[in-house]
Amino acid sequence: MTFPVGDVLDALELAGEAPSAGFLEKLFLRFLRRVPFETASKIVRNADVADPAEKPRTPDVFWREFLEAGTGGTCYARVAAFDALAAELGFATRKALGRVEKDFDHAALVVSTGRNEWIADVGFPLPALVPVGGGEVETEVLGLSATESERGTRVRFSSGVPVGPRALEIFRDPVTEKEFLDHWRRTFRPDSRFLGNVSVQRRDASRTITFARGEVRVDDLHTRTRIPLSGDRATKLADVFGVEADVLRRAFSIAGDPQPEISDASIAAYLSVSADPEKAFRPIASPEGYRQLMEGVADVTGEGWRLRLSPPGTAESGFEEEVFPEPARRVLGVKRLYPDGRTARLSFRVEEHEGETWLVREADLAGPREDLLKNDSARGRMAGTLAVDLLAWSRRI
Numbered sequence: 001m002t003f004p005v006g007d008v009l010d011a012l013e014l015a016g017e018a019p020s021a022g023f024l025e026k027l028f029l030r031f032l033r034r035v036p037f038e039t040a041s042k043i044v045r046n047a048d049v050a051d052p053a054e055k056p057r058t059p060d061v062f063w064r065e066f067l068e069a070g071t072g073g074t075c076y077a078r079v080a081a082f083d084a085l086a087a088e089l090g091f092a093t094r095k096a097l098g099r100v101e102k103d104f105d106h107a108a109l110v111v112s113t114g115r116n117e118w119i120a121d122v123g124f125p126l127p128a129l130v131p132v133g134g135g136e137v138e139t140e141v142l143g144l145s146a147t148e149s150e151r152g153t154r155v156r157f158s159s160g161v162p163v164g165p166r167a168l169e170i171f172r173d174p175v176t177e178k179e180f181l182d183h184w185r186r187t188f189r190p191d192s193r194f195l196g197n198v199s200v201q202r203r204d205a206s207r208t209i210t211f212a213r214g215e216v217r218v219d220d221l222h223t224r225t226r227i228p229l230s231g232d233r234a235t236k237l238a239d240v241f242g243v244e245a246d247v248l249r250r251a252f253s254i255a256g257d258p259q260p261e262i263s264d265a266s267i268a269a270y271l272s273v274s275a276d277p278e279k280a281f282r283p284i285a286s287p288e289g290y291r292q293l294m295e296g297v298a299d300v301t302g303e304g305w306r307l308r309l310s311p312p313g314t315a316e317s318g319f320e321e322e323v324f325p326e327p328a329r330r331v332l333g334v335k336r337l338y339p340d341g342r343t344a345r346l347s348f349r350v351e352e353h354e355g356e357t358w359l360v361r362e363a364d365l366a367g368p369r370e371d372l373l374k375n376d377s378a379r380g381r382m383a384g385t386l387a388v389d390l391l392a393w394s395r396r397i
Contacts, residue, residue, distance in 0.1 A: 003063040005088045011067055019090040021113040027089070028120050028129055029205075031082055036072040036241050037125060038200040040251035041065060046188055046195055047254050055188045056181065059084035069244035074194045075123035076184035079107045082122045086111060095180050096152070098170040100124070104183050108170050119146075119153060119170055127203055130155055132172075140206040141221055161219045161270055162353040197258070198251045200241045207376070211237055214260030216373060223383040225267045228260035228368045240373055265369035267379065268362035269386035275397050277357050281330040281350045283396035290323060290332065296392045342366075348393070359393055361386040 009016060012030045017023040041057060049055050057065070057073055062081040065071045072078060079095060086093050091111050096119075098106040108121040110132060117132040127139045130146045132153055137144040143159035152172035187194065199212040208219045214233070218225040229236055234252060238245035273280055283289050287304050294300050298309040298318065305325065310318030317339075324333040330350040337343055345364040350357065363386060372379045 003060045003084070004067075005085065007067055008063050008085060016089060019092075019113065021116060021118070023089075024086070024091060024111055024113055024118065024120070025129055027086065028082075028122070031085075031122055032125055032127065032203045033205070034242075035066060035078070035081075035122075036070070036200050036202045036243060037074065037078065038072050038198075038241070038243060039074055039194045039255075040198050040200065040243065040248050041069075041071040042074050042077070042188075042194050043198065043251040043255050044247060052185055052188065056080075056184045069247050070238075070242040071244070071247055074187070076107050076180070076187060078122045078125070079109050080180075080184075082120065083109050086120070095175055095177075096170050096172070097175050097180070097183060098152070098168060100165050100168045106168060106170075107180065107183070110170075119155070121155075121168075121170070124168060125203065126155065127208075141203065141208050141219065143221075159272070160221060161224045162272075162351065162356065162358050163219075163224065166354050166356075195255065197255055198248065200237060200243060200248075202241055209240065209373075211241070213258050215262065216240065218372070218379065220383075222271070222387060223267060223269045223379075225265065225372055225379055225383070226262060227265045227370060227372055228262050229370065230260075230368060233257060236370070264367060265365040265372060266362055267365065267382050267386060268360055269383055269390055271359045271387070271390040271394055273357050273359055273394055273397060275357055277330055277350045277352050280357050280359060280397055281327075284332060284348055284393060285325065285327060287323075289396075293389075293392060293396065297388075348389075359390050361389045361393075 012034050014026065014030055045057055046055060057077045059081045062073055062077055073081065083093050083095060094110050096108050096110050097104050098108055100106045107123050108119055111118050111120050119130040119132055121130065126144060127142050128137045128144060130137055130144060134146045134148050134153065141160060142157055145156045145158045147154050149169055151169060153170045154167065156167040197213060201208065201210040206220055210217045214229060216227045216229060234245040234248040237243065237248055284293055291300050291307065294309055299312050301308045305323040307321045308318060309321060319339065320337045322335045326333065332348040334346040335343060336346060347362045349360045351360055363382065
C-alpha cells in the first residue's frame, strides 16, 4: 500500500522537514485546507466494490484519487491517510477511536513530538491540533476546550456557530489495525449517513465551507451564510472545492441530488449570552422593547409593531418595518419596506444549544447570491451589520 509521498507533499505545497511540533502543525493545517472532507468518493467506492472487506479506501487509494481527482474522504479514511503520510515523514503515530454521537462512530490520530502528544483530528475534522492532556485552543473559526475524561480526552466547542455536535471524545485505549478496520468497514452499512447524501467540506484559515442537500454554507467564528445552488451543481462544486466534477456527478446519480430548502441566500450572526432563553428574549419581546433597541441606531416613529426607522434628523427618509412576534418560539420576524418598493425579511431569535443560549440576527437576501461564495468582503460587511444589532441586544439583557 505505497503512495508517492513526494507528489502528495507537492500537491499540499509543502517541503519535507524533520519531525517537529511546528512541521506537524503545518502538515495538519495544509491537509485540512487542501484535502476535502467529502462523501462522494465513499458513495462511489461503495457502489463499485462488492466485497465488504475491500470497501475501505486505504491510503494508497486515498492519495492516488486525491492526486488524480481532488477527492478526500470521510472520518476513518482521512485518519488512515494522514497517519500513513505522517508516519512516512518520520512522526510517531497511533490511531484512536472516539465518540461524537455514539461509541466508535469517530476516529482520530495521536501524534508524538518529543515529550508532547497531540490529537490530530482530521476525521471530524477539528480546526487545530489539541493537546492530549487538555487545554484551550482558539482558532479563527472555532474555539476548543479539551479536558481529560474517564476514557481519554473530551473536546468541547467553546465558540463558533452553534450547529451540529458541540463536543466529541477521543478514547485513550490502544486500538489494533484489525479493530480499526472492523469499525471502518461498519461505516459502509446501508443506513450510513455518509452514503445517504453527497456532502463536501473544506476548512480555510478563517472560514469553513460546506455543501449538503443543495446548498453551500459558509461559517466563520460568528456567522453562517446559506447559499442555494441551482443548475449544474457538480460543476459549481468542482470550482469551489477542487473535486473533479465527474466524481461528484457520479455520486449524485447514486445518492440523489435534492433541491435546496431555500431559494434566497441568508446570513445569520450568532452571539452567546449567559442568560436563560426566556430572559434573553424578554428585552425585545414587546413593541416598547423593540423600539428601544432600534432607537440605538435610528429615529423611530409609529405605533405598536408598525414602525418607521429614519437616520437621525431626517424623518422624511428611511424605511418602514412590520414586526411579527412569535413569543412561543422566541422569534421576531421583520418585514422591511424601502421607499423604492424593495422588501427585505429579517429576524431576531433566541436559540438554545446543549444548555447554551444564543442570540441570532438573520437577514434573507434577494436571490441565491452565489457571488458570496468568493466575495468574502461583501459577506463580511453584511454580517458585521447584523452583529452590531446583537451587541446592542445583549446589553439590554
